[in-house]
Amino acid sequence: MTENRIPHVVILGGGFGGLYATRALRRAPVRITLVDRQNFHLFQPLLYQVATASLSPGDIASPLRHILRRQRNVEVWLGEAVSVDPERRVVRLRDGELGYDYLIVATGATHAYFGHDEWARFAPGLKTVDDAVEIRRRFLLAFEAAEREADPEARRRLLTFVIVGAGPTGVELAGAMAEIARRVMPRDFRFIDTKSARVVLLEGGPRVLPSYPPDLSESARRQLEALGVEVRTNALVTRIEQDAVWVGDERIEAGNVFWAAGVAASSIARSLGAPLDRAGRAMVEPDCSVPGHPEIFVIGDLAHLEVDGAPVPGVAPAAIQMGRFAARQIRRDLEGEPRERFRYRDKGSLATIGRAAAVADFGRIRFGGYFAWLIWVFVHVLMLIGFRNRLIVMIQWAWAYLMYQRGIRLITGSPEMRLERARSSGGPRTGREAEAAAVHAGEGGSTG
Amino acid sequence: MTENRIPHVVILGGGFGGLYATRALRRAPVRITLVDRQNFHLFQPLLYQVATASLSPGDIASPLRHILRRQRNVEVWLGEAVSVDPERRVVRLRDGELGYDYLIVATGATHAYFGHDEWARFAPGLKTVDDAVEIRRRFLLAFEAAEREADPEARRRLLTFVIVGAGPTGVELAGAMAEIARRVMPRDFRFIDTKSARVVLLEGGPRVLPSYPPDLSESARRQLEALGVEVRTNALVTRIEQDAVWVGDERIEAGNVFWAAGVAASSIARSLGAPLDRAGRAMVEPDCSVPGHPEIFVIGDLAHLEVDGAPVPGVAPAAIQMGRFAARQIRRDLEGEPRERFRYRDKGSLATIGRAAAVADFGRIRFGGYFAWLIWVFVHVLMLIGFRNRLIVMIQWAWAYLMYQRGIRLITGSPEMRLERARSSGGPRTGREAEAAAVHAGEGGSTG
Numbered sequence: 001m002t003e004n005r006i007p008h009v010v011i012l013g014g015g016f017g018g019l020y021a022t023r024a025l026r027r028a029p030v031r032i033t034l035v036d037r038q039n040f041h042l043f044q045p046l047l048y049q050v051a052t053a054s055l056s057p058g059d060i061a062s063p064l065r066h067i068l069r070r071q072r073n074v075e076v077w078l079g080e081a082v083s084v085d086p087e088r089r090v091v092r093l094r095d096g097e098l099g100y101d102y103l104i105v106a107t108g109a110t111h112a113y114f115g116h117d118e119w120a121r122f123a124p125g126l127k128t129v130d131d132a133v134e135i136r137r138r139f140l141l142a143f144e145a146a147e148r149e150a151d152p153e154a155r156r157r158l159l160t161f162v163i164v165g166a167g168p169t170g171v172e173l174a175g176a177m178a179e180i181a182r183r184v185m186p187r188d189f190r191f192i193d194t195k196s197a198r199v200v201l202l203e204g205g206p207r208v209l210p211s212y213p214p215d216l217s218e219s220a221r222r223q224l225e226a227l228g229v230e231v232r233t234n235a236l237v238t239r240i241e242q243d244a245v246w247v248g249d250e251r252i253e254a255g256n257v258f259w260a261a262g263v264a265a266s267s268i269a270r271s272l273g274a275p276l277d278r279a280g281r282a283m284v285e286p287d288c289s290v291p292g293h294p295e296i297f298v299i300g301d302l303a304h305l306e307v308d309g310a311p312v313p314g315v316a317p318a319a320i321q322m323g324r325f326a327a328r329q330i331r332r333d334l335e336g337e338p339r340e341r342f343r344y345r346d347k348g349s350l351a352t353i354g355r356a357a358a359v360a361d362f363g364r365i366r367f368g369g370y371f372a373w374l375i376w377v378f379v380h381v382l383m384l385i386g387f388r389n390r391l392i393v394m395i396q397w398a399w400a401y402l403m404y405q406r407g408i409r410l411i412t413g414s415p416e417m418r419l420e421r422a423r424s425s426g427g428p429r430t431g432r433e434a435e436a437a438a439v440h441a442g443e444g445g446s447t448g
Numbered sequence: 449m450t451e452n453r454i455p456h457v458v459i460l461g462g463g464f465g466g467l468y469a470t471r472a473l474r475r476a477p478v479r480i481t482l483v484d485r486q487n488f489h490l491f492q493p494l495l496y497q498v499a500t501a502s503l504s505p506g507d508i509a510s511p512l513r514h515i516l517r518r519q520r521n522v523e524v525w526l527g528e529a530v531s532v533d534p535e536r537r538v539v540r541l542r543d544g545e546l547g548y549d550y551l552i553v554a555t556g557a558t559h560a561y562f563g564h565d566e567w568a569r570f571a572p573g574l575k576t577v578d579d580a581v582e583i584r585r586r587f588l589l590a591f592e593a594a595e596r597e598a599d600p601e602a603r604r605r606l607l608t609f610v611i612v613g614a615g616p617t618g619v620e621l622a623g624a625m626a627e628i629a630r631r632v633m634p635r636d637f638r639f640i641d642t643k644s645a646r647v648v649l650l651e652g653g654p655r656v657l658p659s660y661p662p663d664l665s666e667s668a669r670r671q672l673e674a675l676g677v678e679v680r681t682n683a684l685v686t687r688i689e690q691d692a693v694w695v696g697d698e699r700i701e702a703g704n705v706f707w708a709a710g711v712a713a714s715s716i717a718r719s720l721g722a723p724l725d726r727a728g729r730a731m732v733e734p735d736c737s738v739p740g741h742p743e744i745f746v747i748g749d750l751a752h753l754e755v756d757g758a759p760v761p762g763v764a765p766a767a768i769q770m771g772r773f774a775a776r777q778i779r780r781d782l783e784g785e786p787r788e789r790f791r792y793r794d795k796g797s798l799a800t801i802g803r804a805a806a807v808a809d810f811g812r813i814r815f816g817g818y819f820a821w822l823i824w825v826f827v828h829v830l831m832l833i834g835f836r837n838r839l840i841v842m843i844q845w846a847w848a849y850l851m852y853q854r855g856i857r858l859i860t861g862s863p864e865m866r867l868e869r870a871r872s873s874g875g876p877r878t879g880r881e882a883e884a885a886a887v888h889a890g891e892g893g894s895t896g
Contacts, residue, residue: 056504065636078592188513
């Protein structure tokens with residue numbers, strides 16, 4: 001970089017990694033451009049609560065500009081980075097270019113369907129607000145369509161929910177869906193027994209929450225089963241089609257399949273020139289930089305880094321630590337200090353399963369159940385950015401907990417999209433109508 | 449209807465009219481099927497707050513099933529009514545048919561572009577949750593695109609917001625948008641002065657809020673102008689195109705146009721066999737029934753009824769009163785009582801303009817300003833269905849009022865849709881980049 005010029009730090013991605021890197025540079029003599037495809041920072045650990053109608057997207061999202069309004073050395077850009085040209089030191093956006101002196105790439109990971117991208121339309125994953133709203137739509141529509149369905153076979157299929165992958169997201173989705181079907185929905189429907197809904201959690205490996213110690217996996221499994229989830233391990237999905245999932249040769253009829261399994265790095269990693277691991281993540285140096293390009297850092301879910309022989313996990317605390325670390329290396333560069341090696345401090349893991357159910361892993365201290373769940377609630381509310389959101393989320397949760405309710409039960413999207421699925425379950429509903437008449441006739445006396 | 453059979457009341461539409469009709473029949477010896485395209489009742493008077501990023505859709509929507517869960521004689525169907533066959537007493541749905549003994553049609557009104565349907569894509573209206581989210585997206589994107597725009601002409605165009613129609617919705621939208629541009633956004637942007645945003649409210653008639661008394665129109669106009677809105681009356685829109693609105697021969701360059709003018713009844717009215725008025729509403733008998741078909745009631749925005757020479761206005765209280773009235777006529781039929789004539793009781797009108805600004809019309813008592821606004825807040829929170837929503841809305845409003853903030857500033861939708869507009873303002877941004885560097889360089893000393 002030339003003299004007399006403030007170094008320009010470009011940060012791609014306003015998730016945990018990018019946002020904490022930005023904040024850690026607030027007193028550094030640099031100018032920062034933070035580029036994100038969204039105008040908001042998303043508190044991703046709670047995204048499954050949007051998918052299961054407990055929170056509104058707005059409750060777990062804060063505008064990036066607003067979070068950073070007081071940090072005068074940052075400019076926030078709404079834009080999508082397509083690739084990086086490390087030689088020219090330029091980021092290519094969908095609609096332009098952006099030069100940099102330092103680059104922090106924190107664009108995260110997306111779903112991977114093990115090479116079966118055609119499964120995506122049958123089994124949406126959960127990475128963005130739009131994903132969450134789409135899962136919410138499908139989940140709620142299944143009950144609506146089942147209520148109008150005369151054929152018991154079709155009704156059963158509509159009320160079967162399969163979640164593929166038993167990492168934290170899969171466990172949380174399965175637990176929340178079972179809970180809603182068993183405790184929230186029953187009173188609202190006249191014909192279907194929502195408690196009969198089948199929630200199946202499929203895991204290719206030998207146990208749920210594979211990144212946790214075995215005893216916690218066992219605890220999580222028991223808690224899931226207590227909620228009514230059918231947990232199947234060593235169950236590798238071989239095919240997904242409209243209304244069915246195949247596990248080996250077995251066909252599971254299911255109107256609703258959700259994907260919480262594979263994760264793949266964003267395509268931007270390829271352009272960096274760094275070696276990639278199997279999931280497409282950039283293998284970085286101990287200082288999180290790209291080999292041969294100390295001015296480019298890769299952090300968060302997009303980075304593959306082993307510390308003391310163990311890979312840094314793809315979780316929010318790791319992204320936050322890497323973001324702060326990368327910022328510190330830039331400051332050290334500017335002050336002429338040598339680079340450091342990144343060390344991951346594992347502060348423990350928490351996964352929630354449902355109402356008053358969770359597992360906690362703090363190294364030597366490990367436990368499941370109610371107390372783990374309380375800690376989970378506390379930690380997540382504490383971590384939410386922005387006081388307003390914290391308050392709203394607390395109230396929504398307290399309400400849901402006390403009233404067994406889910407407030408945000410909206411099916412949105414174009415009427416065509418909404419009705420398409422209901423229609424596909426259609427056929428003549430004469431039998432249904434007759435049944436309806438009979439039920440009402442029988443209840444006539446007790447009306448009022 | 450035959451003996452020994454409980455009469456079947458079909459209610460189309462779960463808005464104010466349909467919902468209050470349903471509730472008023474809770475003790476009647478009937479079975480009810482409530483059909484709506486949505487699974488929720490929407491508190492439409494606050495929809496503009498979703499469009500202007502103050503509330504989440506979930507805050508003003510409640511699942512119909514949940515509202516009616518204790519009323520055992522109701523079945524809720526997610527479905528879209530296409531037409532009615534009054535001779536066969538059958539409602540045609542998009543995906544089936546539904547017979548009835550009594551029919552209450554409460555499907556409301558939609559936008560009308562005065563025969564210019566091609567304007568719809570340039571100037572979205574505000575009737576549904578999806579409309580509101582689309583307006584929110586365009587409104588917020590305009591600032592994002594302007595921040596990245598080098599050309600001052602283009603920037604001015606991006607920051608010009610035109611609202612067509614100065615009824616309550618237009619007034620509320622214009623007030624909220626001006627307020628956000630002037631009070632909420634300024635700190636969040638680095639390059640643009642959001643206070644320079646131009647909000648233009650166009651009204652074809654001689655005054656804003658045409659259905660209010662002239663002195664309140666004048667009060668509303670003054671309050672709007674104090675907020676920075678450019679109010680133009682007798683301004684008939686003759687053409688809308690990408691990036692411009694024509695008023696007569698004058699071309700107003702505007703990147704954002706919103707439609708709050710014409711209202712047209714839903715197409716279902718045509719199939720009823722009732723005479724229609726110019727806006728497509730069904731002209732009904734004094735008992736709200738269709739001429740020649742006493743078993744069909746049309747209520748709410750879809751009905752055209754004059755009481756004592758004055759038309760019943762298309763507002764929520766009128767729809768609620770008509771819903772209850774139609775339910776009472778059905779009960780009277782079943783008890784052998786004669787029909788009544790509908791009488792509209794005007795309990796007053798309230799329109800809000802912005803923070804601490806509103807007008808109130810209670811017949812002899814009329815006033816504008818802070819006190820009118822307080823009453824508006826009180827009445828709207830009171831009317832919100834469901835305690836959870838009431839509490840959340842109160843908190844969101846209190847927060848917005850105290851902090852001059854708007855919490856729900858999400859731009860959602862597909863990345864393509866989001867970026868399309870940003871891109872369209874594109875061109876080379878080299879000049880912009882240079883400017884950015886200069887600004888930061890100038891500020892370098894004060895960073896931190």
